[in-house]
Amino acid sequence: MMDDVRRSFLGGFHAPDAEVEQRMIEQLDIELDHPPRLDLPEGTVLFRQNDPLDGIYILIEGKVSLYQEIDGREVVFHSQTVGKIIGLLALTRHSRSFFDCRTLTPSKVLKISFGDLDNALQRNPQLMEAFITVLLRSMGRRNKRLVELQTEVLGLNSRIEDERDMLARTLKELQQAQALLVESEKMATLGQLAAGVAHELNNPVAAIDRAAEYVREDLIALAAELPDGRVFREMLSRTMQGKPFSTREQREFRKLLATELGDETLAERLVAIGIHQPDTYRNLAGELTGSPEEKLAKLERYHQLGGALRNIDRCAERISELVKSLRAYTRADQADGREVNIHEGLEDTLRLFSNRLRDVTVERQYGDVPPIHGHAGELNQVWTNLIANALDAMQNRGQITVVTAPAPPHAIAVSVIDNGPGIPPENLEKIFSLRFTTRQGRVEFGLGLGLSITRNIIARHGGTIDVNSRPGRTEFRVTLPISPANRMMTQSEEPSP
Amino acid sequence: MNRIVILCVEDEAEVRAAVLRDLTPFKPLMRIEAAEDVADARLVLQECDKEQDEVGLILCDHLLPGTRGVDFLVELQKDPRYAPTRKVLITGQAGQEDTIRAVNEAGLNHYIAKPWKVEDLQAVVRKQLTDYVIQTRDDLIPFIASLDGKRLLDAIAAGKRGD
Numbered sequence: 236m237m238d239d240v241r242r243s244f245l246g247g248f249h250a251p252d253a254e255v256e257q258r259m260i261e262q263l264d265i266e267l268d269h270p271p272r273l274d275l276p277e278g279t280v281l282f283r284q285n286d287p288l289d290g291i292y293i294l295i296e297g298k299v300s301l302y303q304e305i306d307g308r309e310v311v312f313h314s315q316t317v318g319k320i321i322g323l324l325a326l327t328r329h330s331r332s333f334f335d336c337r338t339l340t341p342s343k344v345l346k347i348s349f350g351d352l353d354n355a356l357q358r359n360p361q362l363m364e365a366f367i368t369v370l371l372r373s374m375g376r377r378n379k380r381l382v383e384l385q386t387e388v389l390g391l392n393s394r395i396e397d398e399r400d401m402l403a404r405t406l407k408e409l410q411q412a413q414a415l416l417v418e419s420e421k422m423a424t425l426g427q428l429a430a431g432v433a434h435e436l437n438n439p440v441a442a443i444d445r446a447a448e449y450v451r452e453d454l455i456a457l458a459a460e461l462p463d464g465r466v467f468r469e470m471l472s473r474t475m476q477g478k479p480f481s482t483r484e485q486r487e488f489r490k491l492l493a494t495e496l497g498d499e500t501l502a503e504r505l506v507a508i509g510i511h512q513p514d515t516y517r518n519l520a521g522e523l524t525g526s527p528e529e530k531l532a533k534l535e536r537y538h539q540l541g542g543a544l545r546n547i548d549r550c551a552e553r554i555s556e557l558v559k560s561l562r563a564y565t566r567a568d569q570a571d572g573r574e575v576n577i578h579e580g581l582e583d584t585l586r587l588f589s590n591r592l593r594d595v596t597v598e599r600q601y602g603d604v605p606p607i608h609g610h611a612g613e614l615n616q617v618w619t620n621l622i623a624n625a626l627d628a629m630q631n632r633g634q635i636t637v638v639t640a641p642a643p644p645h646a647i648a649v650s651v652i653d654n655g656p657g658i659p660p661e662n663l664e665k666i667f668s669l670r671f672t673t674r675q676g677r678v679e680f681g682l683g684l685g686l687s688i689t690r691n692i693i694a695r696h697g698g699t700i701d702v703n704s705r706p707g708r709t710e711f712r713v714t715l716p717i718s719p720a721n722r723m724m725t726q727s728e729e730p731s732p
Numbered sequence: 733m734n735r736i737v738i739l740c741v742e743d744e745a746e747v748r749a750a751v752l753r754d755l756t757p758f759k760p761l762m763r764i765e766a767a768e769d770v771a772d773a774r775l776v777l778q779e780c781d782k783e784q785d786e787v788g789l790i791l792c793d794h795l796l797p798g799t800r801g802v803d804f805l806v807e808l809q810k811d812p813r814y815a816p817t818r819k820v821l822i823t824g825q826a827g828q829e830d831t832i833r834a835v836n837e838a839g840l841n842h843y844i845a846k847p848w849k850v851e852d853l854q855a856v857v858r859k860q861l862t863d864y865v866i867q868t869r870d871d872l873i874p875f876i877a878s879l880d881g882k883r884l885l886d887a888i889a890a891g892k893r894g895d
Contacts, residue, residue: 479745482768483775507752539753546746590825593743593797 255368256319260293262362263347266355272343281321281336281344288330290348291322297342301334314339316380318373320366430565433558440555447547451475454540466522467537470508474541475548477509504531508538560586564615574606575614577639577649584618585637594632602640604647608718613692620685621651621711628709629655642714646698650712657706666702735763736788736864737780738857741773741804742766742822743796747846751791751822754853758861761878762788770799777814787817788864789857791844794823794830802830805838816868818860820844822853 250258263270272295275281282288284303299321301313312334321344324333330349347355356363451471458467480488488511493502495513510516523530560583578601585597625635636652658666667686693700698715738755742748748766755764763785767773773792780787790808794801801821808814819838824846826834834840841863842856862880865872872884 482748482766482772485766486776486779542749546749550746590795593795 250368252369252372255365255372259319259362259365259369260295260345262359262365263293263345263355266359266362267347267351270345270347270351272345275338275342275344277338277341279338279342281338282332283335284332286332288322288325288332290346291320291326291352293345293347294319294321295343295345297344298339299342300337300339302337303334309335312384313377313380316373316376318376319369320373323370323373323377426565429561433561433565436554436558437562440551440558443547444551444555447544447551451544454544463523463533466519466534469519470534470537471541471544474509474538475545480509501531504535508535510534556586557589564612573608573611575609575611576606577604577614577647580611580615581618581637581639581649584615584622587619588622588626591626591631592635595626595629596634598634598636600636600638602638604639604641605717607647607715609696609715610692613695614715617689617692617713618649618651620689621713624685624711625651625653625655625709628658629653645718646714646716648712648714650710652708652710654707655709657709658702658704663702663704667700735785736761736861737763737765737776737785738789738791738861739773739776739780739787740764740766741768741770741790741792741796741801743768743793747793751853754850755857757854758857758878761875762861769796770801770804773804781813786868787814788868789818789820789860791820791822791857794821794826800830802826802834802838805834805840809838815839816864818842818864820856820860822846822848 275297281292281299294317298314299317300311301317301321302309302311304310321336322332325331326349356366454471455468458464458471461467485506489502489506492506492511492513493499496502496505505511505516510519519534520527520530523533525533563579563583564587581599585592622635633654636650638648638650638652640648642648667690690700693713693715696715697719698713700714701712703710703712738758740748740751740755742751745768748768752764752766758764763780765776765780767776773790777787790805792801792805796804801823805819805821808817808819818841819834820842821831821834821840822844826843831840831843834843841860844853844856858879862875862883865875865879866884866887869875872888876884
């Protein structure tokens with residue numbers, strides 16, 4: 236008996252689905268005496284998840300869907316892969332359904348209680364065989380579907396990860412672009428402010444300059460009317476034209492004069508007003524009237540007047556030089572594609588750096604270079620970045636060498652060389668790439684931004700920039716074509732550097 | 733000679749001339765010296781030391797060629813000879829970090845921002861020198877006329893001998 240069942244049971248595995256299913260229904264009909272078929276319209280819910288089930292449904296005609304509600308959405312697990320037996324999992328789950336079940340088309344089903352099914356299966360080996368075959372095939376299909384679902388999920392996950400990475404990259408690029416925009420907007424505003432301030436400074440400086448000149452003229456005229464006029468004029472011109480001595484030289488003069496005169500206080504006061512020789516003092520004092528103290532006081536007053544005028548002159552001159560450089564530097568932004576004098580641009584830039592150049596020796600090796608066709612403002616930015624980098628590298632102490640030279644046949648070369656510690660070889664390749672970090676909500680740009688802007692500007696001019704660095708000597712060498720016509724040639728001439 | 737020295741360290745000749753002229757009211761009583769950088773200032777200190785004059789006040793710029801002003805003041809603070817010396821920065825360009833260091837490590841007594849007003853500079857110098865003489869001198873009477881006379885008289889009354 237058992238042998239028969241096993242043989243036919245295994246043999247049944249090869250029969251087509253329809254045939255096995257047909258046989259299962261025939262045998263159920265025989266055993267259960269033709270139980271009634273239920274006709275269900277489309278959309279009928281047979282049971283819900285976790286409903287207690289007291290039997291199974293055999294789907295004779297139509298289609299149903301097995302789904303679950305997850306986060307308020309219906310997630311369909313099986314529709315094509317339901318099979319003929321519905322409520323399969325309830326068989327193994329203490330009579331609780333695992334899915335929601337709803338008809339997708341008008342369907343015909345047979346409902347069989349677990350008790351009836353159990354009895355029928357025990358009585359009828361053929362039914363048992365057919366039922367188990369249908370059961371196993373359904374399970375197999377559902378299992379395969381689950382594997383497919385799992386694979387699909389894995390695929391989706393990796394696509395989501397790719398997209399998330401892409402979004403993160405895009406976001407970072409957007410942030411960089413925005414930071415650049417904000418920064419360049421800020422720089423543009425600062426540039427306008429600087430140009431405005433420079434312009435506004437021009438008038439007061441011109442007025443100071445003029446006023447100093449008038450005061451000098453009036454003083455000289457006044458001197459002609461004074462009894463001490465000649466001495467007054469001589470003291471004025473001595474202080475205004477004489478070369479000022481260093482503090483060290485003054486102390487030495489003071490000591491010498493003190494020895495010669497035998498009067499330390501007098502020597503101190505004389506040296507302070509630029510008189511280092513006893514004879515000079517005697518001659519000047521000889522022309523004056525009054526007591527020795529009165530004479531000395533007069534000389535001091537005349538000296539102070541001259542010194543004040545000289546200082547006003549010199550300071551006004553310094554301010555107007557700075558203003559001129561600032562205006563040239565900022566105004567250069569407006570001029571597009573003119574003949575640019577490289578040396579003027581370098582000098583303007585250096586002058587604007589003067590407060591950082593106190594401890595720096597600047598050596599200029601200017602060659603005979605022609606003006607080049609380009610954008611003066613942008614080139615100034617290049618010199619600014621290269622000099623700022625050099626100063627940063629050597630912490631504002633050391634030597635900067637600026638070299639210009641023709642680069643035959645159609646280009647010029649500008650080198651900015653510093654004697655700082657040099658750039659480590661592993662960083663050399665990275666220095667031109669844009670890097671920035673955000674710290675405490677503020678965007679900070681390192682070497683990267685300046686140099687990447689620098690390289691862009693040079694590229695727009697059809698030029699190239701090279702860096703050569705070892706400890707104690709770092710050279711940035713910029714090569715620029717003289718005119719746009721050469722630019723084309725330069726580019727086509729050197730495809731491989 | 734035991735005179736009190738005011739030392740002005742400033743690298744720009746025009747600014748130095750302005751400070752020195754502003755110090756004129758203190759001239760009869762004090763020895764006024766100028767240096768254009770820290771190396772030069774050290775020479776002045778040596779000379780004063782040799783001539784037994786004591787540096788009562790240093791007016792120092794910060795952005796100097798070579799050694800910075802604040803570094804010089806910190807160095808002086810560590811030297812017992814110059815610990816009582818009053819230290820004043822005159823600068824427009826010391827960053828916050830340097831200034832904090834000057835206060836904490838150099839015992840900075842005052843900070844004058846450029847550009848300054850004559851009266852302000854003279855008031856600071858008068859106050860600092862008054863502090864200095866009260867701290868270091870037994871005989872305060874010679875300083876009453878040109879420094880803060882009221883505080884000096886108070887100090888004399890409070891126990892400093894006035895002979």
